[in-house]
Amino acid sequence: MPFTYNTEEDVAAMLQAIGVASIEELLEQVPADFRLQRTLDLPQAMGEMELDRHMRELAGKNVGAASGAVSYLGGGTYDHFIPAVVDTIASRGEFYTSYTPYQAEVAQGNLQAMFEYQTLITRLTGLDVSNCSLYDGASAAAEAVMMALASGKGRTRVVLPASVHPEYRQTITTYVSCLDAEVVTVAAPNGVVDLDELRSVVNDQTACVVLQQPNFFGCVEDADEATRITHAAGALMIAAFDPISLGLMKRPGDWVGVGEGADIAVCEGQSLGTPMQYGGPFLGILACRESLVRRMPGRIVGQTTDRRGKRCFVLTMQTREQHIRRDKATSNVCSNQALFALRATVYLSLLGPEGLKETAHLCLQKSRYLAERLVETDRFELAFAAPTFKEFVLRDRQNKIDDLIACGLANDILAGLPLGQFDPELDDCLLVCVTEKRTREELDRFVEVLTQNAAHPNGGNRAKSPHFEPASIA
């Protein structure tokens, strides 16, 4: 669609064609109360050169990994390395500008790319089928819960450990708020779910348990035991996983034993070749067992043969989707994140199993190195004793989290995610994330800056500490 604005002559000609004298007359159907009785509150128009300068000034105020700050922020969005090839391939016009490229006659390349993505995701998760992506990790988790409720033969209980990302829990709670469903939260007093409490709440009315592995605090859960408890009650296990961690850890489908693990696995796929960009757009990954495929939301690409017997790709099983199933559809998702799924495909195929393993190893080793260095300082301790992967909860004995963050910012370091906003008991804690990108020099400097215990830098042109609205979990 070309962007061409209407000249006064255009407007006059159109008004004349439909037989009204003015825009006012055209809009008179809309009651005056509902109309904006003033011009829009916008600044003066700018020329291109001026606009370019203005935008650069605005962009210069940003502090982030892209502007050279060293990021220790995690909690769902990660600063992983993105090989240049990912951008090169994903920015090809055929991929980058295509709009819903699913017509089999003209979109074989796109469809094949999505089919390859699905293949990679099923191998990564150890499950049978994958859709070709959802919007993001949190909504994928909510969609998985909807699947469990729809296939749960009237079971209504949804069990969420407190160690699942609070925003995922909020999203799930929102999705099921108007359904016949009851969300039960299980405590995670030591950074991992309390298995005894889990046992006591998972019953024959339980549709599913959602377990994040590694969890929001970076801790490794006893996923095998949680799965046994869940399956013993006839409920579905929904795994929320970290795709990079699967270079080292058991695939969700293999928890307990090969093919006996999670029934549905979801994750935020941003780590796989997509930059952080202020929280989106991202990539929702969802895979499940074959028996659940008819409840699976979103698009699925299938492989078939054409009239000549040649291999080809098509969207398949569309009767699951809302445009056919209408009110009986499990989900009202009617789109996907093809470009980010493509990036994930390129990323995973570049790294391969060995590359993913190496990336995961580096995350583990570097984050443990930093945790140990910080604990040596006496000012800090680890809040939880459970093993961690790439994130850990750091407790400041002096309880000066805001100072630490300000001090980090003054040194171009994004020190971590303050956890008080999610849980008042963790008011003196930071969630610190270390990816493979961090160097030993950076890690050592982080320890140095944080232990300097610098006074609050006053003013300066740096942004304030990252602040998020407290999440209220129902």
Added chain:
Amino acid sequence: MNPESLLFAKTHEWVAVAETGGEKVATIGISKHAVEALTDLVFIELPKVGRSVDAEESFCEVESVKAVSDVYSPVTGEVVEVNEPLADQLEVLSDDPYGKGWIAKVKITDETSLAGLMDYEAYEKMCAEEA
């Protein structure tokens, strides 16, 4: 089964009532006319044994390549048996809708629910009018 001996609901299900041990059991399927209208069938979600159903309540879903349709129980009662093999052999439903393509058997708990059903002749007439 000879369709002329069956009862039909206006939503295109057929019913054959048999009496065993003093209880009336309805065998239920969907008509040839309905099967043809659905075209290529891809999936059936059978009802669960033990489920209570009311007449005109949806208790089964049939999926074709283009649409999903409800199958409504023509009678009030309890599902006592379902045609499990059907799920993997939908062609049986297309080829023999009045025989091997039966869907479920429902023990009738309220015989008044039979009163609203049509005989074959009335059903055929209804289909002709719909066409």
